[in-house]
Amino acid sequence: xxxxxxxxxxxxxxxxxxxxxxxxxxxxxxxxxxxxxxxxxxxxxxxxxxxxxxxxxxxxxxxxxxxxxxxxxxxxxxxxxxxxxxxxxxxxxxxxxxxxxxxxxxxxxxxxxxxxxxxxxxxxxxxxxxxxxxxxxxxxxxxxxxxxxxxxxxxxxxxxxxxxxxxxxxxxxxxxxxxxxxxxxxxxxxxxxxxxxxxxxxxxxxxxxxxxxxxxxxxxxxxxxxxxxxxxxxxxxxxxxxxxxxxxxxxxxxxxxxxxxxxxxxxxxxxxxxxxxxxxxxxxxxxxxxxxxxxxxxxxxxxxxxxxxxxxxxxxxxxxxxxxxxxxxxxxxxxxxxxxxxxxxxxxx
Amino acid sequence: xxxxxxxxxxxxxxxxxxxxxxxxxxxxxxxxxxxxxxxxxxxxxxxxxxxxxxxxxxxxxxxxxxxxxxxxxxxxxxxxxxxxxxxxxxxxxxxxxxxxxxxxxxxxxxxxxxxxxxxxxxxxxxxxxxxxxxxxxxxxxxxxxxxxxxxxxxxxxxxxxxxxxxxxxxxxxxxxxxxxxxxxxxxxxxxxxxxxxxxxxxxxxxxxxxxxxxxxxxxxxxxxxxxxxxxxxxxxxxxxxxxxxxxxxxxxxxxxxxxxxxxxxxxxxxxxxxxxxxxxxxxxxxxxxxxxxxxxxxxxxxxxxxxxxxxxxxxxxxxxxxxxxxxxxxxxxxxxxxxxxxxxxxxxxxxxxxxxxxxxxxxxxxxxxxxxxxxxxxxxxxxxxxxxxxxxxxxxxxxxxxxxxxxxxxxxxxxxxxxxxxxxxxxxxxxxxxxxxxxxxxxxxxxxxxxxxxxxxxxxxxxxxxxxxxxxxxxxxxxxxxxxxxxxxxxxxxxxxxxxxxxxxxxxxxxxxxxxxx
Numbered sequence: 001x002x003x004x005x006x007x008x009x010x011x012x013x014x015x016x017x018x019x020x021x022x023x024x025x026x027x028x029x030x031x032x033x034x035x036x037x038x039x040x041x042x043x044x045x046x047x048x049x050x051x052x053x054x055x056x057x058x059x060x061x062x063x064x065x066x067x068x069x070x071x072x073x074x075x076x077x078x079x080x081x082x083x084x085x086x087x088x089x090x091x092x093x094x095x096x097x098x099x100x101x102x103x104x105x106x107x108x109x110x111x112x113x114x115x116x117x118x119x120x121x122x123x124x125x126x127x128x129x130x131x132x133x134x135x136x137x138x139x140x141x142x143x144x145x146x147x148x149x150x151x152x153x154x155x156x157x158x159x160x161x162x163x164x165x166x167x168x169x170x171x172x173x174x175x176x177x178x179x180x181x182x183x184x185x186x187x188x189x190x191x192x193x194x195x196x197x198x199x200x201x202x203x204x205x206x207x208x209x210x211x212x213x214x215x216x217x218x219x220x221x222x223x224x225x226x227x228x229x230x231x232x233x234x235x236x237x238x239x240x241x242x243x244x245x246x247x248x249x250x251x252x253x254x255x256x257x258x259x260x261x262x263x264x265x266x267x268x269x270x271x272x273x274x275x276x277x278x279x280x281x282x283x284x285x286x287x288x289x290x291x292x293x294x295x296x297x298x299x300x301x302x303x304x305x306x307x308x309x310x311x312x313x314x315x316x317x318x319x320x321x322x323x324x325x326x327x328x329x330x331x332x333x334x335x336x337x338x339x340x341x342x343x344x345x346x347x348x349x
Numbered sequence: 350x351x352x353x354x355x356x357x358x359x360x361x362x363x364x365x366x367x368x369x370x371x372x373x374x375x376x377x378x379x380x381x382x383x384x385x386x387x388x389x390x391x392x393x394x395x396x397x398x399x400x401x402x403x404x405x406x407x408x409x410x411x412x413x414x415x416x417x418x419x420x421x422x423x424x425x426x427x428x429x430x431x432x433x434x435x436x437x438x439x440x441x442x443x444x445x446x447x448x449x450x451x452x453x454x455x456x457x458x459x460x461x462x463x464x465x466x467x468x469x470x471x472x473x474x475x476x477x478x479x480x481x482x483x484x485x486x487x488x489x490x491x492x493x494x495x496x497x498x499x500x501x502x503x504x505x506x507x508x509x510x511x512x513x514x515x516x517x518x519x520x521x522x523x524x525x526x527x528x529x530x531x532x533x534x535x536x537x538x539x540x541x542x543x544x545x546x547x548x549x550x551x552x553x554x555x556x557x558x559x560x561x562x563x564x565x566x567x568x569x570x571x572x573x574x575x576x577x578x579x580x581x582x583x584x585x586x587x588x589x590x591x592x593x594x595x596x597x598x599x600x601x602x603x604x605x606x607x608x609x610x611x612x613x614x615x616x617x618x619x620x621x622x623x624x625x626x627x628x629x630x631x632x633x634x635x636x637x638x639x640x641x642x643x644x645x646x647x648x649x650x651x652x653x654x655x656x657x658x659x660x661x662x663x664x665x666x667x668x669x670x671x672x673x674x675x676x677x678x679x680x681x682x683x684x685x686x687x688x689x690x691x692x693x694x695x696x697x698x699x700x701x702x703x704x705x706x707x708x709x710x711x712x713x714x715x716x717x718x719x720x721x722x723x724x725x726x727x728x729x730x731x732x733x734x735x736x737x738x739x740x741x742x743x744x745x746x747x748x749x750x751x752x753x754x755x756x757x758x759x760x761x762x763x764x765x766x767x768x769x770x771x772x773x774x775x776x777x778x779x780x781x782x783x784x785x786x787x788x789x790x791x792x793x794x795x796x797x798x799x800x801x802x803x804x805x806x807x808x809x810x811x812x813x814x815x816x817x818x819x820x821x822x823x824x825x826x827x828x829x830x831x832x833x834x835x836x837x838x839x840x841x842x843x844x845x846x847x848x849x850x851x852x853x854x855x856x857x858x859x860x861x862x863x864x865x866x867x
Contacts, residue, residue: 217729224722227711234668234708235723235776236694294713 040343052307072194079309080198081261086280087206088253090301091246096226096293097152103254105163107273110258115268116176134255138248146243167270178266188263198260210298227294285336371527376425385411387582398559400573404795408582417449418442446526458505463487466519490522508655510541529560538653620646624815625784630674632664636839642815649830650819652859657839658819666693680783699777703788709773712762717743724779746775767798787818823852
């Protein structure tokens, strides 16, 4: 900056001759200098690495029974369905449409269809039917939000009601039990070391979605839409397709999550997925995806899932009941969105 | 020249500091690691209009937000009437008589004029609003600034100019002793600006101290008694206006000599064939407009705020729905009808919107990502992004538009207004557009960036693009346009060539004979 003054005299005559040089005075945009990543912003974006590591370490050191192979495998078994739902829903959050509440109905529907419809004989047909239902959810949610510009929270709350209502009507509210052997059962019980097959499915899906989000035009447009939907539309982008795409991915995640849940528990009932919406949301925002949209990461959602699952496991092992777990998830979401909002403000946005 | 001792900030005439009503003493304000305001002092006595100038990012708005108690300074103090104000306390600042009229309008659209004026200080009894009292105070405030508007009208139905005046009435209703205005004329026409400036002089004669921020140098010279220049967060100079020349101010703002008269009218090439043709355009605020733009031609749209210019261009390009009319773009040997924005962009149109923050840029995304958005087709293969190509592409364009610093991996929101506007242009330049629609291309942009943006617009036209430009900045409109259409009430009321157009003619057409300067 101090060299600026001496540079003035020599450049004056050239500047008069060439307008292109005019703004070239000492270099930096003054706004740019004030931008060192704020600590809150760091925490909102990358804190999950530290928090997850710390939580696992604490659990391993102080919680009896945590560090056993049996327990770790159990944590993974329970984390996988939520995780698959969460990595899919991450796309809806990045699109700045808050969340997809209809995952609750979708997970239960997929589970009931897989166990109830297949009756262990016609699994491909059951999977096909469940995928068709996912397609319907994705399109209905996506069109209502992306084309009609309806509020995503209200829309997906409505489709949850409709979906759960339909499911209860169709199933008569009964509980479906899977057979004690066959492909579904063996999928649900296969383990490779501490990793159940479902966890491997989750990791594969997450890597695929990570690629979709970060390497493809669709992922790019999704982030752009989430950051500023007006500017994205005015750049000639078909924004309705982007939104429908986000809800389709969420629907696909919920449906596969439902399959995995059904295979693990070997039962299916319409009420089995209550709380999935908020647990998935907790994993997403603890993972640093902003509810303001435009920014997020599938792999960090994966870490968020580990964090939430380990936290729940710690409470179970410590004898704290479901009520405590609910309170913890609620508090976690409130804290994470507050840090997100504060970080945004600190960054001056 | 860069580092100014704090004592320099005090006015030359010591008798004036003694009776200063408001004083900033060595204010330092940091955001994160960097300093936005660096030991700035200034003092304003009652009855003075004190100009505050500097480029975007110079720290003007930050300093004023410290004075108004919105921001808490890291060092230094705000002193009113010899008493130190509690730092960062908006209420204390208000009670001490400091009122700030923000750069961005902060009115609630659904509420009435009267409710907005008393927003935050609504008179109540037992929790119930005293409607009579509310209207009386609001009417008084409007009367004081000499503006007549229906108290029960919702703000959303008022023109931008009237909203600005309501915003000022809101400040005046608090009976301030210090009134701070942050670029109040950015959205006003010359007539409205005249009116506002006269009003401020009236208020100051009654003993109000006024701090006036503006990019428009002539306004500073017209009403201010003294002027303070900030650059890069530092105090550069405070001087009596009678001892200052416009050129000095500009030099101090940019830190070196900048020839104001560099802006010469371009020599238009012989215009080519008609590229953009619009017929019978109707939309809310637009009442049947025909116009055409030829290759290599810059067509300007002049008029008052609310004349329907933005609505017209948005209807033409299909950003908003039009109720009637047809638009065709003839380029690359084919003529296509343009119905919506997607077809328009696909057909070679570029749109630089009036509101870059809400319509032009994704602020939380990087420069490279913003630039890549309309160019994604050629920066990807089978739907997979080619990052190296994106980086090269964005860097080349950042250099073309003169982005400073040319750091394409930074978020656009981190740059100043002028640089952000350059990114909007860069987005579209890469497509070599056949039609360029610009709406207020240099609003809120500093002097240096403005010159560069003008150069880019001229280059576009010289390269054969058909350019349609809305501008409320008369010198800009006159400098760049080959043809100027003047709009009033959604219709073209006059068309002038570059040779015959001058400020007076444009304004008299824009305002119409019926409207007399208020």
